Amino acid sequence: MYVAVKGGEQAILNSHKVIAEERRGDPAVPELTLAQVKEQMQLAVDRVMTEGSLYDRDLAALAIKQAQGDLVEAIFLLRAYRTTLTRFGATLPIDTAKMAVRRRISAAYKDLPGGQVLGPSYDYTHRLLDFALAAEEGVGAPQVDMAEEPVDESIPRVTDILNHEGLIEEEVAADDEARVADLTREPMEFPAERDMRLQNLARGDEGFLLALGYSTQRGYGRNHPFAGEIRLGEVAVAFEPEELGFPIEIGEITVSECQMINQFAGSAERPPQFTRGYGLAFGHCERKTMAMALVDRALRARELDETVDYPAQDEEFVLYHSDNVEASGFVQHLKLPHYVDFQSELQLIRSLRRRHDEEQMEAAE
Amino acid sequence: MTMRSENGAGVGAPAEGAGLESLPGSGSPPGGVPAEAVQAERQRWMSVLAKAQLSELEQAWDQVEERPAFQWLRPPEIGMVMVRARSGGTGGQFNLGQMTVTRCALRVDSGATGLGYVQGRSKRHAELAAIFDALLQDGGRRAVLDEEVIRPLAAAYDRRRDERSRKANSTKVNFFTLVRGEND
Structure with a gap:
């Protein structure tokens, strides 16, 4: 039996507004820019590009901002965007x-x-929290040594x-013309x-x-x-x-x-x-x-x-x-309405329970 | 600054009958220079143009005298390419993931067609790469443009690469062995 469930529209619209507010956080704090994400959250950007399977630092940064830093959600966003683009072909293998x-x-x-x-x-760091990064004035522009030679x-x-x-x-590449x-x-x-x-x-x-x-x-x-x-x-x-x-x-x-x-x-x-x-x-x-x-x-x-x-x-x-x-899609689809499925499961468990109780009674007699 | 066609012909729309199949070899090789040499040159400048930063290209464009009118054969289009790699670096190919790319094709009023294929989603970058590609096919302008545009762009790229590499090299480990010698 199919039962149409309506009435969630306004609630959904308002939920979007709530998430937008949550994403923004305290308006007294300056809003995060994509350039900041791209430049200062580089390893998050890299993971999103890798698992989102699309090399584009700007888009990955946008996805991270939009997903409030939830990288799996950001990966999903990037994968979805990818489907809107035409593919021009495949590159030569990188060397x-x-x-x-x-x-x-x-x-x-x-x-x-x-x-x-x-x-x-980070392998050679002590993994101690660095409170210099928490300082109000920031870290400025750290200087790096340069060797004489590259x-x-x-x-x-x-x-x-x-x-x-x-x-x-x-x-070795057995057959470089083979379909990939x-x-x-x-x-x-x-x-x-x-x-x-x-x-x-x-x-x-x-x-x-x-x-x-x-x-x-x-x-x-x-x-x-x-x-x-x-x-x-x-x-x-x-x-x-x-x-x-x-x-x-x-x-x-x-x-x-x-x-x-x-x-x-x-x-x-x-x-x-x-x-x-x-x-x-x-x-x-x-x-x-x-x-x-x-x-x-x-x-x-x-x-x-x-x-x-x-x-x-x-x-x-x-x-x-x-x-x-x-x-993530399959696990989280469990959140979608399963009202009817659940009603039938409920009926089933009630009837099983009735039979169980009857058997217990008979056994006791 | 504008690089739009002065006569407005076909701007922003593919020119009729200007099929892209006409692109290969459309830059007539100057007399005496073998086609492979021209191709190698074109590969080199297209690579430099693609890897240049947009701000550098804009700057180079600002310096160009006699900017040509052009018409689009294919207006800038954002898409992607599948990046391939090899198992173990040398083995069979596999698909690593995709990369955004913007491409376009245009014809300048001298008749040469320019092609832009550049990483990322900057239509302007593809457009400038294509127009320089077209201009560089003009044997009369190539030497000057190579000197004033391509070489400086390549040098800037090399500088960035060298700087990055020398920073990396400052982290190279110099192993030394502590010798606990016998007294002699």
Whole structure:
């Protein structure tokens, strides 16, 4: 039975007004500008771009302001906006070997070509609240030291260094003309190949991937990882417009990359060697890329003849639950009116209860 | 300052019969210069124009003498491209996520067509990139524009990149080993 429920219109309109007031907060406090969000909440902007799967700092900043800092809501807003834009095509693959590196560390080698460049990171801070930031006069313009020389123009990948000895699997493009899976245009299919898995993980929820990555470290997936290399920096984006016939650089994006190196005992086809897990994200999302690399490696169980025993290795479990826009939508749809459903459940439980009581009575007699 | 067509022809609307298929090679290569060399040059300046900051482009445009009238072949349009990457950096391709891009195409009164494809949502940026692209295809103007516009824009970009990189390099670790030597 369908029962039309009306009468909420005015309440909804007024709810919009209340949320607008809440978002604004105390009018005596100056309103937040998008430039402030973009410049001073950069890591929030980066997460929204990565999981919203759209590189546009201004739009991400707007989404964060509109969502009152609720990043999952902001990601939803960005994803929704994206559907209004035409797609001009796909870019050439970005080349992270040519990255203008701002941070590059390896936990596998101390001395390595190109060195360890710490760059911007909270890793080496004491994690004590800094009350200087609370001072009324602010922090002004912090000064940064400048080295005489820039970072090396081309920094070899740690995985390529290991490769010289043949101790790590190689990542080669088997067929560069092959169609690339695209979740924005086609549904997920299983078994899912690496291209589909990586796209899913790249826009997947950081918290979900972090927990799954953590589970592999605690024994639910055993892949003994080392952070072979972590990079942050800018890469050029090249695109070949149809009407031009040759590629041109159309801009530059910031990306974070993690190459995780994992033990592998070998299989019938492969000798013992290190295997790899890969993480890549827009902006500065280092934790996300590390978690992504752990989960990427765990999801390669099938390919590497490993038994699938744990959640992080189960591609249906991981890929179907990683998207926070879908997850949030399905969990929160429970708030929508289910009045009729609930009435029928109520009737059912009443009749079950009656039968239960009758049976109890009969048993007692 | 205006860069609108003086005669008003076709401004803001695609010109009739001016199909975009006419774009490739529309800039006639100057005599004796091989087509690949012109293409490489065009790739270079289009890249510089796309990566320049809008304020720098506006400034460069302000300096330009003899600004041409033009008509739109395709007025600025905001869209996106899917950014691809490779697994492990070198392996098979995958779709990382999308990026906003603004594109446009126009024809200047000398007949050259200019194309703008730039990251972000600035229609003005795409427009200026396209008009410079058209002007740079004019063999008679290229040398001057390259000297006065493209080189300074490229230098400004290099400066920003160098500054960022030298800041990063100040955080490079210089490992040293403490030697607890035997007394000899």
